[in-house]
Amino acid sequence: MSMVQWQREADIVVIGSGATGMPAAIVAREAGASVIVVEAEADIGGHAITSGGNVPLGGGTSAQKKYGIEDSPDLLFKDLTDWSVVEPNGFPDYRYNDREIVRAFADWSAPTFEWLLAHGVAFADKSPDQRGGGAVGNSVPREMHAVPLDWPLVQTGAPAEPEQRRSFSTGNGLMRPLEAAARKAGVAILLEHRMTALHREGGRCGRVTGIAARHRGEALNIRAHKAVIVATGGSSGNINFRRMFDPRLTEEYCGLAGMPWSDQDGSGELAAMEIGASLWGLYNHVGEFGATITKPGRIGTQYGYVNLHWQPGSKIFSKVRATGLRVADWQDVILVNMLGKRFYDETGKQFTANNYNAIKPYVHGHYLNAANIDYAPNNWLNAAMAGFGDGHNGGGPIWAIFDANAVAREKWVPKPPFVDVDAGFFFEAGTIEELAAKIQMKYQRRPMLPESLAATVALYNNFVVDGVDSDFGKPKPLYQIAKPPFYAAWATPVVHDTRAGLRINAKCQVIDLSGAVIPGLYCGGESAGGFSEHGLARATCQGFIAGKNAVAEKVP
Numbered sequence: 001m002s003m004v005q006w007q008r009e010a011d012i013v014v015i016g017s018g019a020t021g022m023p024a025a026i027v028a029r030e031a032g033a034s035v036i037v038v039e040a041e042a043d044i045g046g047h048a049i050t051s052g053g054n055v056p057l058g059g060g061t062s063a064q065k066k067y068g069i070e071d072s073p074d075l076l077f078k079d080l081t082d083w084s085v086v087e088p089n090g091f092p093d094y095r096y097n098d099r100e101i102v103r104a105f106a107d108w109s110a111p112t113f114e115w116l117l118a119h120g121v122a123f124a125d126k127s128p129d130q131r132g133g134g135a136v137g138n139s140v141p142r143e144m145h146a147v148p149l150d151w152p153l154v155q156t157g158a159p160a161e162p163e164q165r166r167s168f169s170t171g172n173g174l175m176r177p178l179e180a181a182a183r184k185a186g187v188a189i190l191l192e193h194r195m196t197a198l199h200r201e202g203g204r205c206g207r208v209t210g211i212a213a214r215h216r217g218e219a220l221n222i223r224a225h226k227a228v229i230v231a232t233g234g235s236s237g238n239i240n241f242r243r244m245f246d247p248r249l250t251e252e253y254c255g256l257a258g259m260p261w262s263d264q265d266g267s268g269e270l271a272a273m274e275i276g277a278s279l280w281g282l283y284n285h286v287g288e289f290g291a292t293i294t295k296p297g298r299i300g301t302q303y304g305y306v307n308l309h310w311q312p313g314s315k316i317f318s319k320v321r322a323t324g325l326r327v328a329d330w331q332d333v334i335l336v337n338m339l340g341k342r343f344y345d346e347t348g349k350q351f352t353a354n355n356y357n358a359i360k361p362y363v364h365g366h367y368l369n370a371a372n373i374d375y376a377p378n379n380w381l382n383a384a385m386a387g388f389g390d391g392h393n394g395g396g397p398i399w400a401i402f403d404a405n406a407v408a409r410e411k412w413v414p415k416p417p418f419v420d421v422d423a424g425f426f427f428e429a430g431t432i433e434e435l436a437a438k439i440q441m442k443y444q445r446r447p448m449l450p451e452s453l454a455a456t457v458a459l460y461n462n463f464v465v466d467g468v469d470s471d472f473g474k475p476k477p478l479y480q481i482a483k484p485p486f487y488a489a490w491a492t493p494v495v496h497d498t499r500a501g502l503r504i505n506a507k508c509q510v511i512d513l514s515g516a517v518i519p520g521l522y523c524g525g526e527s528a529g530g531f532s533e534h535g536l537a538r539a540t541c542q543g544f545i546a547g548k549n550a551v552a553e554k555v556p
């Protein structure tokens, strides 16, 4: 008998209120179960509400049918398990996908889409496309776009412009309707409740019976009569956890996409591993494809993910501190490492991911698919994370260096709230030497020598005169860095998706290291492994699957 003192109880306890947790909770509640969702943060939504709302559910959705696109579960399954598809840098998107997990996704993908529609999620009324997803298959377009209607956006605090409310793709349009549906159905949502552990009878051998959580410093235990669903959204924000996959991902990669709305602290994975769970599909998290780690799109802020534009009206702006400067043209800056040295062509790109029409002609499983991709290594990220031979892992801070002319060309305003001066993510000075001397912040573990940055800028200015970057082959360097004031803006790579996590089966049940089901424990989304696809489709579909199966549990 368990000696745990339970303060609350429900049939199903869902941990996390994002793209996985919310569908799981609603499905279970509507099937008759009592459901508690615990959410660590002060508002629902997780990364899903901050997301671009591009939802690649396919397999024959009503939207695909409406626009004459023929898709089927079999075609979706074939696409997402095609061994022959590689990216321009040679990395495969689908080769290491677990067939059982992808088959379940393929079968439940279209039903999940129809279910979202039935629960108030509105999508832009236009043909599915390939915009915004990642690793979603090469045969047909599948991407649909959730629209915000009148809901206020978490990024700005205000609704979208009236003319954009039925066209602008955003995760606000996914998560606010689902929150409303959950509340209407009677799901209990406990905000600021952080799961700290899972309870399992016999420690590592019996059923999962509930969770331990903390609420404003108070500990409590919540009994789950049927099942617990881990929907905690991944581990990319946990430095030690993510370094199991890639030792380079040290602490300076502090601007996780989706933060500071919610973190990906690996708490779900760690709690499940404590009671015996296995991890799965680990290649998918190190393969150089997709958005596991990205080039920043905004500089001078800790949170520089290209597609997340926090603005002062956001209720979390005091945590974000700066909007960042959106870089329209990487010709306008040079990028240097902690020592003030350039390391790669600034216009270099991040990794890509396979979507519709990426390989032409595409024939499933054909040996020529790899040959029909033009080899292009896309190594900006690898160069940025390489370090400089001093025995440390990780590349250290990357700084964008530019001058007053670049500010004018880009129409930037280089002061707060656009840049984060107080926390050390932005510096300004009258000379290049003074600028280098000013760059001091917690991740700058060695000073940038003024003469080093001055030499880098002088050499680059010569490249501009010659029209040739003889160090890194930047296509025709265009602008000298010459007119004061001079600026240094944080431009360090941004950690994003988690694509490896707990081992699950087709029902989203969590599996232990001996291959056995852990009774009463489910998982989906970024905390689950075995599936290389980015984002919302995988998460919503697995939430749907987990909710359905959790409610059907026969508890002895």
Ligand SMILES: Cc1cc2nc3c(=O)[nH]c(=O)nc-3n(C[C@H](O)[C@H](O)[C@H](O)COP(=O)(O)OP(=O)(O)OC[C@H]3O[C@@H](n4cnc5c(N)ncnc54)[C@H](O)[C@@H]3O)c2cc1C
Residues within 6 Å of the ligand: 015, 016, 017, 018, 019, 020, 021, 038, 039, 040, 041, 044, 045, 046, 047, 048, 049, 050, 051, 052, 053, 054, 055, 056, 132, 133, 193, 194, 195, 196, 231, 232, 233, 234, 257, 258, 259, 262, 263, 265, 267, 268, 305, 307, 308, 524, 525, 526, 527, 534, 535, 536, 537, 539
């Ligand atoms: C800026 C941005 C843009 C994106 N755009 C797209 C896009 O356009 N299309 C797409 O397909 N994907 C996109 N994604 C990815 C997509 O948002 C995520 O893959 C998806 O939200 C993952 O769902 P999830 O349920 O696993 O995690 P989340 O949606 O992050 O939800 C996890 C929730 O669990 C909570 N939690 C974590 N630990 C605990 C704990 N211990 N106790 C209680 N609660 C906890 C978190 O606070 C969070 O609310 C984007 C992501 C970001 C950050």
